Amino acid sequence: MKRISKFIGIALIPILYGVTCLIAFWNPTINLGKAPVAILNEDKTVWVYKNNDMENFDFKIGVLTDKNYKSVDSSISKDQAIQIAYEQQNQTLYTNAGTMTISSQEDIANHIFKFNVWDVIKSVLNPKTDENIKDEDYVFSSPELKEDMAFSNIRYISYESEIEKQWKGKKYYVQAKIDEGFGEYLIKQVGSIFNKNSLPQSQKANINIWTTFERNFIFGYYLNSMMEMKSALIVKGIEKFLGENIPSAISNIIYKNFYKQVTYTPTKNEIVNRSQRLGFIDNSSITIEAGKQYVVSDAKNTSTDKQISSANRIFGDVSAEVTKTNDAAKNTNGILTNTIANILQDPKLQTIAKLLNIDLSSSKLSGYLAVLNDNSHIINKYFYDIMHGIDPFTDDQVMWINIDNIDKLGLDKKVELVIKLLITGINNSPVDNLKFSFKTYLPKINSLLIEKTGIDLKAIKPYEVFASNTNTLNRNAVTIAEFTANMDKFAQANNFASQFAFLNTATSKILDQIQHKLFDKFKVVNIEIAGLKNGIYGIGIGEFFILIGLFVGTFMQTFIYDRARRTKKLKTGKWYTSKTLLMLTTGILQVSALTIALSFTGWIAIGSAAMFSVWVWLLFVDLIFVLTIQGLWFLIKDETVSKVLIIIYLVINISSGWGTFPSFMQFEFFHKISFVAEFTYVLHGLGAIVYGVGEHGFNTTDTLYIMQQAGILLAFGVFFVLLGLIGARNRNREIRFGSFMGKHVVDGMNSLGMVKELGDFQSGRKFFKYNWNKMSDDIYLELSQEVRRLHPFEGQFEWYKKRQNDGVYPPNETDMDIMKRNDDVEV
Numbered sequence: 077m078k079r080i081s082k083f084i085g086i087a088l089i090p091i092l093y094g095v096t097c098l099i100a101f102w103n104p105t106i107n108l109g110k111a112p113v114a115i116l117n118e119d120k121t122v123w124v125y126k127n128n129d130m131e132n133f134d135f136k137i138g139v140l141t142d143k144n145y146k147s148v149d150s151s152i153s154k155d156q157a158i159q160i161a162y163e164q165q166n167q168t169l170y171t172n173a174g175t176m177t178i179s180s181q182e183d184i185a186n187h188i189f190k191f192n193v194w195d196v197i198k199s200v201l202n203p204k205t206d207e208n209i210k211d212e213d214y215v216f217s218s219p220e221l222k223e224d225m226a227f228s229n230i231r232y233i234s235y236e237s238e239i240e241k242q243w244k245g246k247k248y249y250v251q252a253k254i255d256e257g258f259g260e261y262l263i264k265q266v267g268s269i270f271n272k273n274s275l276p277q278s279q280k281a282n283i284n285i286w287t288t289f290e291r292n293f294i295f296g297y298y299l300n301s302m303m304e305m306k307s308a309l310i311v312k313g314i315e316k317f318l319g320e321n322i323p324s325a326i327s328n329i330i331y332k333n334f335y336k337q338v339t340y341t342p343t344k345n346e347i348v349n350r351s352q353r354l355g356f357i358d359n360s361s362i363t364i365e366a367g368k369q370y371v372v373s374d375a376k377n378t379s380t381d382k383q384i385s386s387a388n389r390i391f392g393d394v395s396a397e398v399t400k401t402n403d404a405a406k407n408t409n410g411i412l413t414n415t416i417a418n419i420l421q422d423p424k425l426q427t428i429a430k431l432l433n434i435d436l437s438s439s440k441l442s443g444y445l446a447v448l449n450d451n452s453h454i455i456n457k458y459f460y461d462i463m464h465g466i467d468p469f470t471d472d473q474v475m476w477i478n479i480d481n482i483d484k485l486g487l488d489k490k491v492e493l494v495i496k497l498l499i500t501g502i503n504n505s506p507v508d509n510l511k512f513s514f515k516t517y518l519p520k521i522n523s524l525l526i527e528k529t530g531i532d533l534k535a536i537k538p539y540e541v542f543a544s545n546t547n548t549l550n551r552n553a554v555t556i557a558e559f560t561a562n563m564d565k566f567a568q569a570n571n572f573a574s575q576f577a578f579l580n581t582a583t584s585k586i587l588d589q590i591q592h593k594l595f596d597k598f599k600v601v602n603i604e605i606a607g608l609k610n611g612i613y614g615i616g617i618g619e620f621f622i623l624i625g626l627f628v629g630t631f632m633q634t635f636i637y638d639r640a641r642r643t644k645k646l647k648t649g650k651w652y653t654s655k656t657l658l659m660l661t662t663g664i665l666q667v668s669a670l671t672i673a674l675s676f677t678g679w680i681a682i683g684s685a686a687m688f689s690v691w692v693w694l695l696f697v698d699l700i701f702v703l704t705i706q707g708l709w710f711l712i713k714d715e716t717v718s719k720v721l722i723i724i725y726l727v728i729n730i731s732s733g734w735g736t737f738p739s740f741m742q743f744e745f746f747h748k749i750s751f752v753a754e755f756t757y758v759l760h761g762l763g764a765i766v767y768g769v770g771e772h773g774f775n776t777t778d779t780l781y782i783m784q785q786a787g788i789l790l791a792f793g794v795f796f797v798l799l800g801l802i803g804a805r806n807r808n809r810e811i812r813f814g815s816f817m818g819k820h821v822v823d824g825m826n827s828l829g830m831v832k833e834l835g836d837f838q839s840g841r842k843f844f845k846y847n848w849n850k851m852s853d854d855i856y857l858e859l860s861q862e863v864r865r866l867h868p869f870e871g872q873f874e875w876y877k878k879r880q881n882d883g884v885y886p887p888n889e890t891d892m893d894i895m896k897r898n899d900d901v902e903v
Contacts (some may be wrong), residue, residue, distance in 0.1 A: 079102065109218070109227040110740045111295065113639040114248035114353050115291060116239040117194045117232065118256040119281075121150040122190040123157045124263060125171060125184060130470035138171025139260045142597045150190055172260055172278065173267025193259045193283075197313040201230065213267070244606070246781050249738075255281040262314065262600055268340070281605075282602050290767035291760075292618025292738045298608060328580040337411050338371050339556055340364075340388045348553040351464065351542065360549040372558040373542050373552045374460065375408065386410055391609055393841065394453075395432050401474040402503075405455040412459060413452040417438040419445075443484030450478035458514070463566070465540035468533070469522075471514040472863050506586055533636030539566040607767030610682050618679065619762050620735030623755055627692065630701045631722055633659050639675065641811050652804035656706050663698035667691065673873070689765045689774075699756050700789045700796075704754065707796030710803030713810065728835050730757040754792055761785035812855050814863025818846035823856060824863035829899055872897075 115285045123140040140148040140161035148157045161170045162184055169176045170186060178184055194211075202217045216230040231248065233239055243253055258281040289296030342364055348362035351373050365369045374391040386392040392410020405413055448455070454475050463470040477499050482492060505511050517747060522533045539563035544550045554562065563575045572578040605611070656701055672693040674680075680687060705722055712718040732739050732746040733755025739747040750756050761782045768778035808817035818837075825834040833856075839847050 108266070108295070108741060109225055110229055111227070111249040111738070112247060112253070113227050113230045113250045114242055115194065115197065115232050115242060116229065116251060116253040117192075118236070119193050119254045119258045120256065121190050121192040122260055123154070123161075123677075124259075125169060125178075126184065127183075127187045127189050131212035136176055137263055138173035138176065139191075139263050140171075141170050143170055145170065147172060148517060149293065154185065154188060159189065162675070168789075171267065172264045179234065191317075193254050193260055193262075193264075193314065194234070194733040196317040198232075199317075213648070244286055244288075245777075246291075250287045253284045253286070254306060254541070255284070258600070262521055265600075269804060280600075284598050284605045285601065287605055288767060289605070289611045289616060290763045292613070292763070292887060293619065294737050295741075296605060296616070296767075297613060306700070320486055326654045327576060327583050330579055330583070331576060335556070335560075337368050337415065338390050338559075340372055341369050342366050343782060348550070349375070350550050351552040360547065362544065362547045362550050362553055364553055369556040370553050371542075371556060375552075378409055387414065393454055394457050394460050396473050399453050399457060399473065402476050404476050405478060406451040408456055410456060412456045414458040416452040416455070417449055425872075437631050440484070440486050443481060445487065446481035447479070447770055452481055454512075462536060462761050463539045463541045463856040466536045467538055468514040469518050472516070474508060474511040474513055477512050482878060498569075501745070513902045539569045541566050551584060607771055609765055610770050612678070612680060612681070614765060614787055615682065617736075618674075619759055620755075622674070622694070622727075622728065623697070623735065623758055623762075625731075626666065626670065626698060627631075627701050627705075627726055630659065630663055630705050634715075634719060636706065636724075639710065639715065641808070643854075644855055646808075647853065648808045649801065649807060650806045651704070652710065652801055654805075655710075656702060656800075658704065659702045661704055664695060667694045667698050670694065682766050683773075685773055686765055689782075690770050693761055694767055696786060697789070700754060700758075700793050703793045704798045705802065707798075707800035707803065710800050710807055712803070713806070729753045732756070734759045754789060757788045757792075810860075812851075812853075812860065814856075814860035818848075820863050820867045821846070821859070823866050824859050826858060827866060829860055830859065 086655075090474075093613075124137065126137040128135055132764055140157050142160050143163075147396050148160050150157075152160075153518060158181060161737070162168070162178070162181060164181060167177055167179060168176045198211070198216070200218070201251060202219060204211075204214055204216075206214075211232045214232070216232065217226075218227040218230065220226045227250075233242060239253065242248060243251065248391060257279060260283040261278055264278055287296065305662075311811060344366045345363050347361050347363055347368075364372075372389045374389050374394050376393050376395055386409045390411045390412060392408045394408065394410075398404055398407045401407065405417075454477070457471075457473070457475060457657065458468050460466075479496060482495060485492075489497070502510060502512050518533070525531045539562075540551065541559060542551045542554050543558070543562060544552075544554050546553075553899050560575075567573070567575040567578045570578070572581070610616075613835065627690070638654070639655070642649075671687065671694065674690070675687060679690075682690075704725070708721045708725065709715070709718045712721065728749055731736075732742070732750040732752065733753040735755055739750035739756070764778045764781050768775065768781075774779070809816040809821075814824060815821055821837065822834065824830075827839065833851070836850050837846055839845055
């Protein structure tokens, strides 16, 4: 039965390895957010004035200072802060972004508040469940940053001594340190964009985000590819503070200005014919009444006294006669084309350009804007189709492409020449199908947009927004109420709740881009990923493969060497030590050969100091592996079962030993057993060598950390030595007496009539009944054979004993050992 149970055990080995590892690595990446994260705040609290007057494009922000531009102490009251910073006689407020003209003290009081960067970051984290717990003692979490991804183990540290201790330390895998003066520096940079005053110089401060490959290669690899910390916890919070309600405010401004531009109020009754693109039908014209508000689509420029001019219509003249001429953009003369032209002269464009760190005088952007203006009639016609329920992809109206300003794009001269020849050919082609029309070229343009930006014009659903209740035949003039309602239906057809929801989404995305450009300009967020130089897959995952190879190599020694004693009189300790030294000597050769081989695989890139450290570390690790495997090998009487235990422990190390993912990213079971997996501590130490010593050379921090991991591994070594000595004692007794169980030895002595030896062996005590140490160190060969006869380790079934056997024929002498075990019932 014992042999059958071993067969069953061997049959389950593939399940043990395959299924265990499959479950262990089922979907660990969703648990990246469980990594220990620390926000270390060295910044101080300041008094800030902020006023968002988006209606007039006037944004004021600055840290309150005295007349010498020294920031006001935040510990004083609001009134005291205002008295120091505000000069009432001149209506001047002193801030680190320059002086500001503020009409009254009340205005300041309404827009002043205490500011600390941590409060802003905390505002984008999940709210605390208990406000009585200090921030420093609370474990914060973030909302979902992307699908199934959120940080759930965020600590806040504000004490200087703790910051010094933890920064770039071993405890927190991702760290964000906010430099002293960061809040003041950031607000000054933003505020100075909108302030023309000269400013005193200030020292730059940053947010420094740090992580490392050292803790775990896969973790570092993911964080390098997806640094969510930057946008999720730090910049996102600051952007929210700077842009608070701005998307909604911009949407309101656009909304109001759009309707202000498109609304037409006639001073007398006027006639509006049906939209020219849709043709003219009898009785399709309508009369718009004086004093009422309308939105009108389009008209030909040849207007009569009874018709409104094209300049008061959204799209102006979109007739083929106008759009196919080389000055189409000027002659279209609608609200949309005129607006595009006016934007180029708007001084607000200069402010936006300054915000984005763009010099319009030398930037290619001015060239693109000029080309856009030259071809505004094409944009105009596209929106015309969309808002008249026409699919632009089916529109075959010919339009002129203007390239007067193409030289401002800064293209290669050969490329520019090719484009000019191509466009000239399209514009002057005698074949109408080759001229520019949406039907001919929009599919190609759309494919390019999808490839470059992900925008699919085909996804936009056209909708008729000029349907009039006054005359259903007319698709050209509607009341303002009808137009607003139709625009909401247009937005709903494109999966937005309303036109205002669409505006909010669009402006939020635009503002998001502007804010990120703002931070890129100031470079206030520094990201450092330690070990990036050696962050090569073959090195990072190579650590894991090296350990598996070393462990398996040590384990394979048990197939070459045996547990037999080759000296008659030998103490247990000496016998166990001799076997250990034999394996350790072989291990030293294995480690040295492995290190040399690694040097030829590219590992030499980590540097000679690190390679030497790897060799020394692996020698120490090999000692631990030898003690571990020796302990388990000697523990069980049946060698096969001992080896199965070693395989089980190897599976524990592979599934939970941090070789691929940190155990906190796995199921809780594997995280818990990772603490008893030697690979966990071996890989921590090896990572410190590869990504610490390999990048910085020998240093105190990494040395102490490696010694800490070595200390834990030594504890494992001591445990397995004790386990091995217990096993070796029992195996030694089996060699000498036939069994390590005293009662079996007594049975053998009684059977052989060994009266004297029996008297010495039995103590008569309730505990420790047998005097093993009083017996000779020699081997009791006859007694050993008798004990094994009386208590065989593995018996045979009766039916097997009666079965005829044709004999056993070994293919090689090396098979004799296993055959002996299989055929001898006394083994």
